[in-house]
Amino acid sequence: MQNITLKVEGMSCQGCVKSVTNVLQPIPGVSKVVVTLKPGQANVEFDPAKTNVDTLRKAIEDAGYDVVG
Numbered sequence: 755m756q757n758i759t760l761k762v763e764g765m766s767c768q769g770c771v772k773s774v775t776n777v778l779q780p781i782p783g784v785s786k787v788v789v790t791l792k793p794g795q796a797n798v799e800f801d802p803a804k805t806n807v808d809t810l811r812k813a814i815e816d817a818g819y820d821v822v823g
């Protein structure tokens with residue numbers, strides 16, 4: 755298992771937190787998702803054999819938020 759914290763910009767309320775959580779959770783290989791508003795970030799635990807950071811990043815961006823760093 756690999757654990758990464760992505761900096762997410764554009765979240766303004768708990769609804770956004772839920773949206774980001776909801777797009778990450780169903781990705782195959784993702785086992786744990788903790789999204790926080792302040793600071794705006796997503797901590798994700800995933801199986802690197804099944805998914806990767808680019809996939810996680812793209813899912814967040816497709817939901818309308820920016821991943822920085």
Ligand SMILES: [Cu+2]
Binds near residue numbers: 765766771
């Ligand atoms: Cu919101």
